Amino acid sequence: MDSTDRKIIQATQAGLPLVSQPYHQVAEQLGLQPEDVIVRMQRMLDSGIIRRIGVVPNHYALGYRANGMSVWDVPDHDVLRLGPLVGQLPFVSHCYRRPRHLPEWHYNLFAMVHGRSREDVESQVSQIADLLGEANLGHEILYSTRILKKTGLRLAA
Amino acid sequence: MDAVDRTIINALQGDFPVSENPFADTAASLEMDEATLIARIDAMVSDGVLSRFGPLFDADAMGGAVTLCALEVPEADFDAIAEIVNSYPEVAHNYERQHQFNMWFVVAAESRDIVDEVLLDIQGRTGLIVHDMPKQDEFFIGLRLEV
Known part of the structure:
Protein backbone atom coordinates (compact mmCIF):
# COMPACT_ATOMS: atom_id res chain seq x y z
CA MET A 1 0.00 0.00 0.00
CA ASP A 2 1.50 3.32 -1.04
CA SER A 3 0.47 6.95 -0.80
CA THR A 4 -1.72 6.69 -3.91
CA ASP A 5 -3.61 3.76 -2.38
CA ARG A 6 -4.05 5.81 0.75
CA LYS A 7 -5.52 8.67 -1.26
CA ILE A 8 -7.94 6.28 -2.89
CA ILE A 9 -8.94 4.92 0.51
CA GLN A 10 -9.50 8.41 1.85
CA ALA A 11 -11.59 9.34 -1.17
CA THR A 12 -13.82 6.25 -1.00
CA GLN A 13 -14.16 5.34 2.65
CA ALA A 14 -17.32 7.40 3.10
CA GLY A 15 -18.76 5.85 -0.05
CA LEU A 16 -18.41 5.65 -3.82
CA PRO A 17 -19.87 8.41 -6.00
CA LEU A 18 -23.30 7.31 -7.23
CA VAL A 19 -22.64 7.91 -10.92
CA SER A 20 -22.22 5.59 -13.91
CA GLN A 21 -18.45 5.61 -13.67
CA PRO A 22 -17.63 6.00 -9.99
CA TYR A 23 -14.00 4.94 -10.33
CA HIS A 24 -13.49 7.50 -13.09
CA GLN A 25 -14.91 10.18 -10.84
CA VAL A 26 -12.59 9.15 -8.00
CA ALA A 27 -9.69 9.26 -10.46
CA GLU A 28 -10.62 12.71 -11.65
CA GLN A 29 -10.94 13.95 -8.10
CA LEU A 30 -7.45 12.67 -7.29
CA GLY A 31 -5.77 13.55 -10.58
CA LEU A 32 -5.20 9.89 -11.47
CA GLN A 33 -5.94 7.77 -14.51
CA PRO A 34 -9.17 5.75 -14.19
CA GLU A 35 -7.31 2.54 -15.08
CA ASP A 36 -4.92 3.22 -12.23
CA VAL A 37 -7.78 3.54 -9.72
CA ILE A 38 -9.42 0.37 -11.07
CA VAL A 39 -6.20 -1.66 -10.93
CA ARG A 40 -5.37 -0.44 -7.44
CA MET A 41 -8.84 -1.08 -6.05
CA GLN A 42 -8.89 -4.55 -7.54
CA ARG A 43 -5.50 -5.20 -5.97
CA MET A 44 -6.70 -4.01 -2.57
CA LEU A 45 -9.74 -6.26 -2.94
CA ASP A 46 -7.53 -9.23 -3.80
CA SER A 47 -5.19 -8.58 -0.90
CA GLY A 48 -7.99 -8.13 1.63
CA ILE A 49 -7.42 -4.45 2.34
CA ILE A 50 -10.90 -4.04 0.91
CA ARG A 51 -13.11 -6.69 2.45
CA ARG A 52 -15.91 -6.12 -0.03
CA ILE A 53 -17.64 -3.45 -2.06
CA GLY A 54 -21.38 -2.95 -1.94
CA VAL A 55 -24.27 -1.77 0.14
CA VAL A 56 -23.69 -1.35 3.86
CA PRO A 57 -27.13 -1.90 5.33
CA ASN A 58 -28.35 -0.14 8.40
CA HIS A 59 -29.58 -3.07 10.48
CA TYR A 60 -32.05 -0.95 12.41
CA ALA A 61 -33.66 0.56 9.36
CA LEU A 62 -34.06 -2.93 7.88
CA GLY A 63 -36.00 -4.23 10.83
CA TYR A 64 -33.09 -5.97 12.55
CA ARG A 65 -33.74 -3.93 15.64
CA MET B 1 -38.62 -0.15 0.62
CA ASP B 2 -40.10 -2.41 -2.03
CA ALA B 3 -39.15 -5.60 -3.83
CA VAL B 4 -36.63 -3.79 -6.06
CA ASP B 5 -34.84 -2.32 -3.05
CA ARG B 6 -34.79 -5.71 -1.38
CA THR B 7 -33.32 -7.32 -4.48
CA ILE B 8 -30.57 -4.72 -4.51
CA ILE B 9 -29.76 -5.16 -0.82
CA ASN B 10 -29.72 -8.95 -1.00
CA ALA B 11 -27.61 -9.05 -4.16
CA LEU B 12 -25.16 -6.26 -3.49
CA GLN B 13 -23.69 -6.85 -0.06
CA GLY B 14 -20.36 -7.71 -1.51
CA ASP B 15 -19.86 -8.20 -5.18
CA PHE B 16 -19.99 -4.73 -6.66
CA PRO B 17 -17.42 -4.87 -9.46
CA VAL B 18 -14.32 -2.79 -9.96
CA SER B 19 -14.86 -1.99 -13.62
CA GLU B 20 -15.41 0.83 -16.10
CA ASN B 21 -19.19 0.82 -15.74
CA PRO B 22 -19.92 -1.10 -12.57
CA PHE B 23 -23.50 0.04 -12.14
CA ALA B 24 -24.35 -0.97 -15.70
CA ASP B 25 -22.68 -4.36 -15.15
CA THR B 26 -24.59 -4.91 -11.93
CA ALA B 27 -27.88 -3.63 -13.28
CA ALA B 28 -27.69 -6.10 -16.15
CA SER B 29 -27.28 -9.02 -13.77
CA LEU B 30 -30.21 -7.77 -11.69
CA GLU B 31 -32.35 -7.22 -14.78
CA MET B 32 -32.89 -3.54 -14.16
CA ASP B 33 -31.51 -0.46 -15.84
CA GLU B 34 -28.48 1.42 -14.64
CA ALA B 35 -30.29 4.69 -13.86
CA THR B 36 -32.81 2.86 -11.68
CA LEU B 37 -30.10 1.04 -9.77
CA ILE B 38 -28.18 4.25 -9.07
CA ALA B 39 -31.32 6.16 -8.08
CA ARG B 40 -32.48 3.37 -5.76
CA ILE B 41 -29.13 3.17 -3.97
CA ASP B 42 -29.00 6.95 -3.71
CA ALA B 43 -32.49 7.04 -2.17
CA MET B 44 -31.68 4.25 0.30
CA VAL B 45 -28.54 6.05 1.44
CA SER B 46 -30.53 9.29 1.86
CA ASP B 47 -33.28 7.49 3.79
CA GLY B 48 -30.78 5.79 6.06
CA VAL B 49 -31.74 2.27 4.95
CA LEU B 50 -28.09 1.99 3.91
CA SER B 51 -25.33 3.40 6.08
CA ARG B 52 -23.33 3.91 2.92
CA PHE B 53 -22.43 2.39 -0.43
CA GLY B 54 -18.87 1.53 -1.27
CA PRO B 55 -15.82 -0.36 -0.10
CA LEU B 56 -15.50 -1.83 3.35
CA PHE B 57 -11.87 -1.63 4.41
CA ASP B 58 -10.04 -3.93 6.76
CA ALA B 59 -8.03 -1.66 9.02
CA ASP B 60 -5.76 -4.54 10.04
CA ALA B 61 -4.90 -5.38 6.45
CA MET B 62 -4.12 -1.70 5.86
CA GLY B 63 -1.46 -2.06 8.49
CA GLY B 64 -3.46 -0.09 10.99
CA ALA B 65 -4.65 -0.87 14.48
CA VAL B 66 -8.18 -1.31 15.72
CA THR B 67 -9.63 -1.95 19.12
CA LEU B 68 -12.96 -2.21 20.87
CA CYS B 69 -13.30 -0.25 24.09
CA ALA B 70 -15.80 -0.27 26.88
CA LEU B 71 -16.63 2.45 29.37
CA GLU B 72 -18.78 2.43 32.47
CA VAL B 73 -20.46 5.82 32.18
CA PRO B 74 -22.62 7.31 34.93
CA GLU B 75 -26.11 7.82 33.45
CA ALA B 76 -26.17 11.53 34.24
CA ASP B 77 -22.98 12.13 32.24
CA PHE B 78 -23.83 9.87 29.35
CA ASP B 79 -24.47 12.43 26.62
CA ALA B 80 -21.51 14.61 27.58
CA ILE B 81 -19.18 11.59 27.57
CA ALA B 82 -20.60 10.42 24.23
CA GLU B 83 -19.82 13.82 22.78
CA ILE B 84 -16.21 13.62 23.96
CA VAL B 85 -15.73 10.08 22.63
CA ASN B 86 -17.41 10.83 19.30
CA SER B 87 -15.25 13.92 18.77
CA TYR B 88 -12.25 11.76 17.80
CA PRO B 89 -12.03 10.96 14.09
CA GLU B 90 -10.39 7.68 15.12
CA VAL B 91 -13.64 6.59 16.78
CA ALA B 92 -15.48 4.75 14.03
CA HIS B 93 -18.51 3.38 15.85
CA ASN B 94 -19.98 4.04 19.23
CA TYR B 95 -22.93 2.17 20.71
CA GLU B 96 -24.90 2.51 23.89
CA ARG B 97 -25.48 -0.94 25.37
CA GLN B 98 -27.49 -2.17 28.31
CA HIS B 99 -24.85 -3.23 30.79
CA GLN B 100 -22.65 -1.94 33.57
CA PHE B 101 -20.25 -1.27 30.67
CA ASN B 102 -22.73 0.90 28.81
CA MET B 103 -20.64 2.59 26.11
CA TRP B 104 -18.79 0.54 23.49
CA PHE B 105 -16.72 2.11 20.76
CA VAL B 106 -14.24 1.12 18.09
CA VAL B 107 -11.00 3.05 17.70
CA ALA B 108 -9.06 2.67 14.47
CA ALA B 109 -5.83 4.39 13.52
CA GLU B 110 -2.74 3.90 11.45
CA SER B 111 -0.75 2.50 14.32
CA ARG B 112 -1.17 1.06 17.76
CA ASP B 113 0.71 4.09 19.13
CA ILE B 114 -1.96 6.44 17.85
CA VAL B 115 -4.70 4.20 19.27
CA ASP B 116 -2.95 4.31 22.63
CA GLU B 117 -2.77 8.10 22.51
CA VAL B 118 -6.48 8.34 21.76
CA LEU B 119 -7.37 5.97 24.59
CA LEU B 120 -5.20 7.87 27.05
CA ASP B 121 -6.70 11.14 25.93
CA ILE B 122 -10.25 9.81 26.33
CA GLN B 123 -9.31 8.49 29.73
CA GLY B 124 -7.91 11.88 30.73
CA ARG B 125 -10.85 13.90 29.45
CA THR B 126 -13.58 11.64 30.81
CA GLY B 127 -11.92 10.49 34.02
CA LEU B 128 -13.16 6.99 33.22
CA ILE B 129 -11.22 3.78 32.80
CA VAL B 130 -11.09 2.78 29.13
CA HIS B 131 -11.28 -1.01 28.92
CA ASP B 132 -9.23 -1.86 25.85
CA MET B 133 -10.29 -5.11 24.16
CA PRO B 134 -8.39 -5.56 20.89
CA LYS B 135 -9.30 -8.68 18.98
CA GLN B 136 -6.83 -11.52 19.47
CA ASP B 137 -8.41 -13.85 16.94
CA GLU B 138 -11.08 -13.39 14.31
CA PHE B 139 -13.33 -16.34 13.61
CA PHE B 140 -15.73 -14.94 11.06
CA ILE B 141 -16.89 -11.70 9.59
CA GLY B 142 -19.49 -11.06 6.95
CA LEU B 143 -23.13 -11.49 7.78
CA ARG B 144 -25.45 -11.48 4.81
CA LEU B 145 -28.69 -9.88 5.83
CA GLU B 146 -31.77 -11.21 4.08
CA VAL B 147 -34.44 -8.58 3.71
Whole structure:
Protein backbone atom coordinates (compact mmCIF):
# COMPACT_ATOMS: atom_id res chain seq x y z
CA MET A 1 0.00 0.00 0.00
CA ASP A 2 1.50 3.32 -1.04
CA SER A 3 0.47 6.95 -0.80
CA THR A 4 -1.72 6.69 -3.91
CA ASP A 5 -3.61 3.76 -2.38
CA ARG A 6 -4.05 5.81 0.75
CA LYS A 7 -5.52 8.67 -1.26
CA ILE A 8 -7.94 6.28 -2.89
CA ILE A 9 -8.94 4.92 0.51
CA GLN A 10 -9.50 8.41 1.85
CA ALA A 11 -11.59 9.34 -1.17
CA THR A 12 -13.82 6.25 -1.00
CA GLN A 13 -14.16 5.34 2.65
CA ALA A 14 -17.32 7.40 3.10
CA GLY A 15 -18.76 5.85 -0.05
CA LEU A 16 -18.41 5.65 -3.82
CA PRO A 17 -19.87 8.41 -6.00
CA LEU A 18 -23.30 7.31 -7.23
CA VAL A 19 -22.64 7.91 -10.92
CA SER A 20 -22.22 5.59 -13.91
CA GLN A 21 -18.45 5.61 -13.67
CA PRO A 22 -17.63 6.00 -9.99
CA TYR A 23 -14.00 4.94 -10.33
CA HIS A 24 -13.49 7.50 -13.09
CA GLN A 25 -14.91 10.18 -10.84
CA VAL A 26 -12.59 9.15 -8.00
CA ALA A 27 -9.69 9.26 -10.46
CA GLU A 28 -10.62 12.71 -11.65
CA GLN A 29 -10.94 13.95 -8.10
CA LEU A 30 -7.45 12.67 -7.29
CA GLY A 31 -5.77 13.55 -10.58
CA LEU A 32 -5.20 9.89 -11.47
CA GLN A 33 -5.94 7.77 -14.51
CA PRO A 34 -9.17 5.75 -14.19
CA GLU A 35 -7.31 2.54 -15.08
CA ASP A 36 -4.92 3.22 -12.23
CA VAL A 37 -7.78 3.54 -9.72
CA ILE A 38 -9.42 0.37 -11.07
CA VAL A 39 -6.20 -1.66 -10.93
CA ARG A 40 -5.37 -0.44 -7.44
CA MET A 41 -8.84 -1.08 -6.05
CA GLN A 42 -8.89 -4.55 -7.54
CA ARG A 43 -5.50 -5.20 -5.97
CA MET A 44 -6.70 -4.01 -2.57
CA LEU A 45 -9.74 -6.26 -2.94
CA ASP A 46 -7.53 -9.23 -3.80
CA SER A 47 -5.19 -8.58 -0.90
CA GLY A 48 -7.99 -8.13 1.63
CA ILE A 49 -7.42 -4.45 2.34
CA ILE A 50 -10.90 -4.04 0.91
CA ARG A 51 -13.11 -6.69 2.45
CA ARG A 52 -15.91 -6.12 -0.03
CA ILE A 53 -17.64 -3.45 -2.06
CA GLY A 54 -21.38 -2.95 -1.94
CA VAL A 55 -24.27 -1.77 0.14
CA VAL A 56 -23.69 -1.35 3.86
CA PRO A 57 -27.13 -1.90 5.33
CA ASN A 58 -28.35 -0.14 8.40
CA HIS A 59 -29.58 -3.07 10.48
CA TYR A 60 -32.05 -0.95 12.41
CA ALA A 61 -33.66 0.56 9.36
CA LEU A 62 -34.06 -2.93 7.88
CA GLY A 63 -36.00 -4.23 10.83
CA TYR A 64 -33.09 -5.97 12.55
CA ARG A 65 -33.74 -3.93 15.64
CA ALA A 66 -32.37 -6.40 18.12
CA ASN A 67 -28.63 -6.28 17.91
CA GLY A 68 -27.07 -8.37 20.62
CA MET A 69 -23.43 -8.61 21.46
CA SER A 70 -23.23 -12.01 23.09
CA VAL A 71 -20.16 -12.45 25.25
CA TRP A 72 -18.89 -15.76 26.54
CA ASP A 73 -16.49 -17.02 29.13
CA VAL A 74 -14.82 -20.00 27.48
CA PRO A 75 -11.73 -21.81 28.80
CA ASP A 76 -8.68 -20.30 27.11
CA HIS A 77 -7.41 -23.69 25.97
CA ASP A 78 -10.67 -24.32 24.09
CA VAL A 79 -11.39 -20.95 22.54
CA LEU A 80 -9.45 -21.49 19.30
CA ARG A 81 -11.35 -24.70 18.66
CA LEU A 82 -14.78 -23.32 19.60
CA GLY A 83 -14.52 -19.83 18.10
CA PRO A 84 -14.74 -20.99 14.47
CA LEU A 85 -17.76 -23.19 15.29
CA VAL A 86 -19.59 -20.21 16.75
CA GLY A 87 -18.47 -17.98 13.89
CA GLN A 88 -19.93 -20.38 11.33
CA LEU A 89 -23.47 -20.05 12.66
CA PRO A 90 -25.52 -18.21 10.03
CA PHE A 91 -26.80 -15.51 12.37
CA VAL A 92 -23.37 -14.58 13.76
CA SER A 93 -21.92 -11.57 11.94
CA HIS A 94 -18.64 -11.15 13.80
CA CYS A 95 -16.89 -13.49 16.16
CA TYR A 96 -13.71 -12.57 17.98
CA ARG A 97 -11.53 -13.59 20.86
CA ARG A 98 -10.73 -10.60 23.07
CA PRO A 99 -8.89 -10.17 26.36
CA ARG A 100 -10.70 -10.48 29.68
CA HIS A 101 -10.64 -7.50 32.04
CA LEU A 102 -10.82 -9.07 35.45
CA PRO A 103 -12.47 -8.64 37.85
CA GLU A 104 -15.30 -6.81 36.07
CA TRP A 105 -15.13 -8.55 32.74
CA HIS A 106 -14.43 -12.26 32.44
CA TYR A 107 -15.62 -12.84 28.86
CA ASN A 108 -13.14 -13.79 26.14
CA LEU A 109 -15.36 -14.70 23.17
CA PHE A 110 -17.60 -12.17 21.44
CA ALA A 111 -20.30 -13.12 18.92
CA MET A 112 -22.54 -10.46 17.39
CA VAL A 113 -26.03 -11.67 16.59
CA HIS A 114 -28.79 -9.80 14.80
CA GLY A 115 -32.49 -10.46 14.93
CA ARG A 116 -35.81 -8.79 14.36
CA SER A 117 -36.66 -9.10 18.03
CA ARG A 118 -35.00 -9.89 21.33
CA GLU A 119 -36.79 -13.25 21.26
CA ASP A 120 -34.97 -14.02 18.00
CA VAL A 121 -31.67 -13.02 19.53
CA GLU A 122 -32.31 -15.08 22.66
CA SER A 123 -33.11 -18.18 20.68
CA GLN A 124 -29.93 -17.67 18.64
CA VAL A 125 -27.90 -17.23 21.79
CA SER A 126 -29.33 -20.43 23.24
CA GLN A 127 -28.12 -22.22 20.10
CA ILE A 128 -24.64 -20.91 20.81
CA ALA A 129 -24.95 -22.08 24.42
CA ASP A 130 -25.95 -25.57 23.21
CA LEU A 131 -22.99 -25.66 20.89
CA LEU A 132 -20.54 -24.63 23.60
CA GLY A 133 -22.01 -27.01 26.17
CA GLU A 134 -19.79 -27.35 29.22
CA ALA A 135 -17.26 -24.92 27.77
CA ASN A 136 -19.76 -22.14 28.44
CA LEU A 137 -18.70 -20.90 31.86
CA GLY A 138 -21.03 -17.91 31.66
CA HIS A 139 -22.49 -15.55 29.12
CA GLU A 140 -24.47 -12.36 28.72
CA ILE A 141 -26.19 -10.50 25.90
CA LEU A 142 -25.49 -6.79 25.62
CA TYR A 143 -28.20 -5.16 23.57
CA SER A 144 -27.42 -1.94 21.81
CA THR A 145 -29.96 0.70 22.68
CA ARG A 146 -28.56 3.57 20.62
CA ILE A 147 -26.08 4.14 17.82
CA LEU A 148 -24.02 7.06 19.07
CA LYS A 149 -21.72 7.17 16.06
CA LYS A 150 -21.28 5.13 12.89
CA THR A 151 -18.94 6.46 10.29
CA GLY A 152 -17.09 3.32 9.39
CA LEU A 153 -13.34 3.16 9.69
CA ARG A 154 -11.73 6.36 8.55
CA LEU A 155 -8.19 6.96 7.59
CA ALA A 156 -7.28 10.45 8.71
CA ALA A 157 -6.18 12.76 5.90
CA MET B 1 -38.62 -0.15 0.62
CA ASP B 2 -40.10 -2.41 -2.03
CA ALA B 3 -39.15 -5.60 -3.83
CA VAL B 4 -36.63 -3.79 -6.06
CA ASP B 5 -34.84 -2.32 -3.05
CA ARG B 6 -34.79 -5.71 -1.38
CA THR B 7 -33.32 -7.32 -4.48
CA ILE B 8 -30.57 -4.72 -4.51
CA ILE B 9 -29.76 -5.16 -0.82
CA ASN B 10 -29.72 -8.95 -1.00
CA ALA B 11 -27.61 -9.05 -4.16
CA LEU B 12 -25.16 -6.26 -3.49
CA GLN B 13 -23.69 -6.85 -0.06
CA GLY B 14 -20.36 -7.71 -1.51
CA ASP B 15 -19.86 -8.20 -5.18
CA PHE B 16 -19.99 -4.73 -6.66
CA PRO B 17 -17.42 -4.87 -9.46
CA VAL B 18 -14.32 -2.79 -9.96
CA SER B 19 -14.86 -1.99 -13.62
CA GLU B 20 -15.41 0.83 -16.10
CA ASN B 21 -19.19 0.82 -15.74
CA PRO B 22 -19.92 -1.10 -12.57
CA PHE B 23 -23.50 0.04 -12.14
CA ALA B 24 -24.35 -0.97 -15.70
CA ASP B 25 -22.68 -4.36 -15.15
CA THR B 26 -24.59 -4.91 -11.93
CA ALA B 27 -27.88 -3.63 -13.28
CA ALA B 28 -27.69 -6.10 -16.15
CA SER B 29 -27.28 -9.02 -13.77
CA LEU B 30 -30.21 -7.77 -11.69
CA GLU B 31 -32.35 -7.22 -14.78
CA MET B 32 -32.89 -3.54 -14.16
CA ASP B 33 -31.51 -0.46 -15.84
CA GLU B 34 -28.48 1.42 -14.64
CA ALA B 35 -30.29 4.69 -13.86
CA THR B 36 -32.81 2.86 -11.68
CA LEU B 37 -30.10 1.04 -9.77
CA ILE B 38 -28.18 4.25 -9.07
CA ALA B 39 -31.32 6.16 -8.08
CA ARG B 40 -32.48 3.37 -5.76
CA ILE B 41 -29.13 3.17 -3.97
CA ASP B 42 -29.00 6.95 -3.71
CA ALA B 43 -32.49 7.04 -2.17
CA MET B 44 -31.68 4.25 0.30
CA VAL B 45 -28.54 6.05 1.44
CA SER B 46 -30.53 9.29 1.86
CA ASP B 47 -33.28 7.49 3.79
CA GLY B 48 -30.78 5.79 6.06
CA VAL B 49 -31.74 2.27 4.95
CA LEU B 50 -28.09 1.99 3.91
CA SER B 51 -25.33 3.40 6.08
CA ARG B 52 -23.33 3.91 2.92
CA PHE B 53 -22.43 2.39 -0.43
CA GLY B 54 -18.87 1.53 -1.27
CA PRO B 55 -15.82 -0.36 -0.10
CA LEU B 56 -15.50 -1.83 3.35
CA PHE B 57 -11.87 -1.63 4.41
CA ASP B 58 -10.04 -3.93 6.76
CA ALA B 59 -8.03 -1.66 9.02
CA ASP B 60 -5.76 -4.54 10.04
CA ALA B 61 -4.90 -5.38 6.45
CA MET B 62 -4.12 -1.70 5.86
CA GLY B 63 -1.46 -2.06 8.49
CA GLY B 64 -3.46 -0.09 10.99
CA ALA B 65 -4.65 -0.87 14.48
CA VAL B 66 -8.18 -1.31 15.72
CA THR B 67 -9.63 -1.95 19.12
CA LEU B 68 -12.96 -2.21 20.87
CA CYS B 69 -13.30 -0.25 24.09
CA ALA B 70 -15.80 -0.27 26.88
CA LEU B 71 -16.63 2.45 29.37
CA GLU B 72 -18.78 2.43 32.47
CA VAL B 73 -20.46 5.82 32.18
CA PRO B 74 -22.62 7.31 34.93
CA GLU B 75 -26.11 7.82 33.45
CA ALA B 76 -26.17 11.53 34.24
CA ASP B 77 -22.98 12.13 32.24
CA PHE B 78 -23.83 9.87 29.35
CA ASP B 79 -24.47 12.43 26.62
CA ALA B 80 -21.51 14.61 27.58
CA ILE B 81 -19.18 11.59 27.57
CA ALA B 82 -20.60 10.42 24.23
CA GLU B 83 -19.82 13.82 22.78
CA ILE B 84 -16.21 13.62 23.96
CA VAL B 85 -15.73 10.08 22.63
CA ASN B 86 -17.41 10.83 19.30
CA SER B 87 -15.25 13.92 18.77
CA TYR B 88 -12.25 11.76 17.80
CA PRO B 89 -12.03 10.96 14.09
CA GLU B 90 -10.39 7.68 15.12
CA VAL B 91 -13.64 6.59 16.78
CA ALA B 92 -15.48 4.75 14.03
CA HIS B 93 -18.51 3.38 15.85
CA ASN B 94 -19.98 4.04 19.23
CA TYR B 95 -22.93 2.17 20.71
CA GLU B 96 -24.90 2.51 23.89
CA ARG B 97 -25.48 -0.94 25.37
CA GLN B 98 -27.49 -2.17 28.31
CA HIS B 99 -24.85 -3.23 30.79
CA GLN B 100 -22.65 -1.94 33.57
CA PHE B 101 -20.25 -1.27 30.67
CA ASN B 102 -22.73 0.90 28.81
CA MET B 103 -20.64 2.59 26.11
CA TRP B 104 -18.79 0.54 23.49
CA PHE B 105 -16.72 2.11 20.76
CA VAL B 106 -14.24 1.12 18.09
CA VAL B 107 -11.00 3.05 17.70
CA ALA B 108 -9.06 2.67 14.47
CA ALA B 109 -5.83 4.39 13.52
CA GLU B 110 -2.74 3.90 11.45
CA SER B 111 -0.75 2.50 14.32
CA ARG B 112 -1.17 1.06 17.76
CA ASP B 113 0.71 4.09 19.13
CA ILE B 114 -1.96 6.44 17.85
CA VAL B 115 -4.70 4.20 19.27
CA ASP B 116 -2.95 4.31 22.63
CA GLU B 117 -2.77 8.10 22.51
CA VAL B 118 -6.48 8.34 21.76
CA LEU B 119 -7.37 5.97 24.59
CA LEU B 120 -5.20 7.87 27.05
CA ASP B 121 -6.70 11.14 25.93
CA ILE B 122 -10.25 9.81 26.33
CA GLN B 123 -9.31 8.49 29.73
CA GLY B 124 -7.91 11.88 30.73
CA ARG B 125 -10.85 13.90 29.45
CA THR B 126 -13.58 11.64 30.81
CA GLY B 127 -11.92 10.49 34.02
CA LEU B 128 -13.16 6.99 33.22
CA ILE B 129 -11.22 3.78 32.80
CA VAL B 130 -11.09 2.78 29.13
CA HIS B 131 -11.28 -1.01 28.92
CA ASP B 132 -9.23 -1.86 25.85
CA MET B 133 -10.29 -5.11 24.16
CA PRO B 134 -8.39 -5.56 20.89
CA LYS B 135 -9.30 -8.68 18.98
CA GLN B 136 -6.83 -11.52 19.47
CA ASP B 137 -8.41 -13.85 16.94
CA GLU B 138 -11.08 -13.39 14.31
CA PHE B 139 -13.33 -16.34 13.61
CA PHE B 140 -15.73 -14.94 11.06
CA ILE B 141 -16.89 -11.70 9.59
CA GLY B 142 -19.49 -11.06 6.95
CA LEU B 143 -23.13 -11.49 7.78
CA ARG B 144 -25.45 -11.48 4.81
CA LEU B 145 -28.69 -9.88 5.83
CA GLU B 146 -31.77 -11.21 4.08
CA VAL B 147 -34.44 -8.58 3.71
